[in-house]
Amino acid sequence: MPAQPPAPPVLYTFPTNDVLVDSLANFVVKAQNDAIDKRGKFSIGLSRGSLAANLRGLVGQQNVRWEKWEVFFVDEAAVPLTSEDSNYHSNYLSFLSTVPIPPSQIHTIDPSLLDNIEELADEYEKQLIGHFAASNAARYPTFDLVLLGMGPDGETCSLFPGHELLEEKDAWVAYLEDAPRGPPKRITMTLPVLTHCYRAVFVVSGSEKAPMLHTILDEPQAGLPCSRVQPA
Numbered sequence: 383m384p385a386q387p388p389a390p391p392v393l394y395t396f397p398t399n400d401v402l403v404d405s406l407a408n409f410v411v412k413a414q415n416d417a418i419d420k421r422g423k424f425s426i427g428l429s430r431g432s433l434a435a436n437l438r439g440l441v442g443q444q445n446v447r448w449e450k451w452e453v454f455f456v457d458e459a460a461v462p463l464t465s466e467d468s469n470y471h472s473n474y475l476s477f478l479s480t481v482p483i484p485p486s487q488i489h490t491i492d493p494s495l496l497d498n499i500e501e502l503a504d505e506y507e508k509q510l511i512g513h514f515a516a517s518n519a520a521r522y523p524t525f526d527l528v529l530l531g532m533g534p535d536g537e538t539c540s541l542f543p544g545h546e547l548l549e550e551k552d553a554w555v556a557y558l559e560d561a562p563r564g565p566p567k568r569i570t571m572t573l574p575v576l577t578h579c580y581r582a583v584f585v586v587s588g589s590e591k592a593p594m595l596h597t598i599l600d601e602p603q604a605g606l607p608c609s610r611v612q613p614a
């Protein structure tokens with residue numbers, strides 16, 4: 383079957399952060415219902431940064447079928463799971479600690495591998511293969527939903543402008559040791575993974591990000607990482 387063309391982006395705006403938080407929780411539950419109806423489970427990928435705090439509306443949300451969730455982290459710092467730089471930890475504080483997702487369905491990095499970033503990335507890729515290969519014969523994993531952020535330079539996940547990882551075509555999970563902001567050592571899912579998901583949503587807040595958002599939407603030819611996420 384020929385590849386589907388990328389779907390055009392749909393933009394929603396919210397007057398306050400609280401409205402964004404409520405709307406995001408409702409959206410995630412709808413995506414969950416759709417995924418469970420069609421595929422019997424719900425796989426979600428979460429990015430670092432302010433996203434975690436914006437997911438707090440999931441706590442107390444009705445009709446969440448937590449037992450069907452498989453949670454992955456689309457990028458993660460090579461830090462202990464208790465560090466404030468840990469993506470897992472941020473989401474734990476925001477909502478994971480208070481909802482009944484079976485622990486085996488929350489897929490963290492292996493903290494025993496923090497001293498070997500290459501092995502850390504390989505082991506996380508194996509977790510993805512273990513989950514997706516059973517249900518999906520495709521070349522890449524197909525997340526039901528990935529929730530992404532947009533960094534100040536147009537980066538997403540830990541894919542930074544001009545970085546060689548933007549050209550990665552084979553690995554599902556890659557590593558870098560030169561992130562220009564925050565913890566330098568990270569692992570990140572690659573563009574093919576983001577491009578093959580059923581839904582990708584950028585959650586962006588703060589008026590200071592408006593100019594970059596315009597660039598991402600209006601100048602895709604600039605090739606910034608956010609613009610390159612184009613699921614069919």
Ligand SMILES: O=C1O[C@H](COP(=O)(O)O)[C@@H](O)[C@H](O)[C@H]1O
Binds near residue numbers: 531538540
């Ligand atoms: O470094 C990163 O920053 C971006 C944006 O974070 P935010 O706190 O401004 O929302 C994030 O999406 C990315 O995953 C992370 O590695």
